[in-house]
Amino acid sequence: MIKTGTISYFFRDQKGLERAFDSISWSPNPTIWSAGCSAGQEPYTIAIMLAESLSVWKFKNLRIFATDIVEKFEERIKKGVYSEREVNAVKTNKENKWLFEKYFNISNDGSYEVMPEIRNKVFFAIHDVLADEPISDNFDMISCKNVFEYFNVEEKQRVYKKFYNALKPGGVLIIDPKQRNKEFEAPTNLFLRICKDCVERVYRKR
Ligand SMILES: C[S@@+](CC[C@H](N)C(=O)[O-])C[C@H]1O[C@@H](n2cnc3c(N)ncnc32)[C@H](O)[C@@H]1O
Numbered sequence: 001m002i003k004t005g006t007i008s009y010f011f012r013d014q015k016g017l018e019r020a021f022d023s024i025s026w027s028p029n030p031t032i033w034s035a036g037c038s039a040g041q042e043p044y045t046i047a048i049m050l051a052e053s054l055s056v057w058k059f060k061n062l063r064i065f066a067t068d069i070v071e072k073f074e075e076r077i078k079k080g081v082y083s084e085r086e087v088n089a090v091k092t093n094k095e096n097k098w099l100f101e102k103y104f105n106i107s108n109d110g111s112y113e114v115m116p117e118i119r120n121k122v123f124f125a126i127h128d129v130l131a132d133e134p135i136s137d138n139f140d141m142i143s144c145k146n147v148f149e150y151f152n153v154e155e156k157q158r159v160y161k162k163f164y165n166a167l168k169p170g171g172v173l174i175i176d177p178k179q180r181n182k183e184f185e186a187p188t189n190l191f192l193r194i195c196k197d198c199v200e201r202v203y204r205k206r
Contacts, residue, residue, distance in 0.1 A: 008038035010045050010082070011090040013145060013177065016200035017049055020174040023194050023202060024140055029061040030054065033139045033166065035129050036147030037066040040077045040122065041086055044114050046143065047121040048090075048103050059121075065135060067127035078124065080114030087112045129159050134166035142167060145176040148184060157187065164190040167205040174202045 030050070034043040043066035051059055066073075084091075091100045091112075105113045127135065129144070130151070142163050148156055163173050173191060177199045186193070191203035 008041040008146075009086045009089055010041050010048075011093070011096060012042065012045070013174075013200070014045075014049070014096075016145075016174055016177055016202065017046060017143070019195065019198065019200050020141060020143070020172050020202045021049065021053060023204060024172050025170060026054065026058055027138075027140055027168065028058065029063070030058055030140050031136065031138065032062070032064045033134070033136070033142045034064060034066045035127070035142060035144040035163075037068050037124075039072040039086075040066055040080070040124065041082070042066075042143060042145065043122045044080065044118055045090075047118045048099055048114075050121075051103070051118060052099070062121050064122045066122050066124050067129075067135075069126070069128045071126055073124035078119075080119045081107065081111050082114070083111060129162065130155055134162055137166055138168045139166050139171055140168060141172045141174070143174050145174065146178075148175055156184065160186050160190060164205055169205065171205045172202060173205070174200070177201055 032046060034046060037043050043064045047062070047064055050062055054062060087100065087104060090096045103115050103118055105115065107113050125135070129147070144163065148159070151159060167173065173186065175186070186203045190206060192206055194202045194204055
């Protein structure tokens with residue numbers, strides 16, 4: 001049975017993403033895969049954060065491929081329209097409020113719209129990380145958060161191997177910080193964990 005939980009929101013794991021970005025030696029054309037992206041909150045968050053931290057020309061070349069096993073990218077999402085609940089963490093956080101003001105428009109109906117300069121960095125597609133091959137073998141970074149919990153041990157290992165093959169040499173993988181059971185860690189023959197004592201789980205491809 002396909003499990004397709006939809007709960008996601010903007011700036012869900014800001015610290016983890018910051019740690020991942022700090023560890024990346026960006027290509028001239030930075031390329032990211034957000035796997036299991038739900039309705040786009042995560043890839044748009046990545047684009048907003050990188051708009052502030054990449055050089056102007058690298059941000060110009062940035063592409064984020066955002067995939068999910070089921071179609072959640074209906075017109076609303078491609079237009080970047082979200083509810084109060086989905087933007088709350090960036091809207092109400094004292095330190096992030098300016099990002100909200102800079103990158104979101106408030107629509108007449110009370111929803112919030114991500115600015116086009118962020119939207120046009122993200123390309124949505126349907127993709128099953130278990131069954132389908134990765135769409136590139138040269139990603140600077142893969143983000144796959146709150147997705148591994150759906151997989152059994154064998155499936156997790158299979159997906160880690162795929163991510164290994166999809167990353168460029170030295171590329172960075174970030175998964176969600178919360179589960180700590182050993183079987184959930186990325187295999188050490190494929191990935192080196194950056195900051196072993198941190199809650200965030202960021203790995204570099206060996
Ligand atoms: C809980 S959401 C996480 C969304 C986002 N990554 C986050 O952390 O906020 C999990 C997503 O994984 C997707 N998913 C589940 N199995 C998948 C698979 N085999 N391939 C791709 N996506 C999958 C679900 O459809 C769902 O949108």
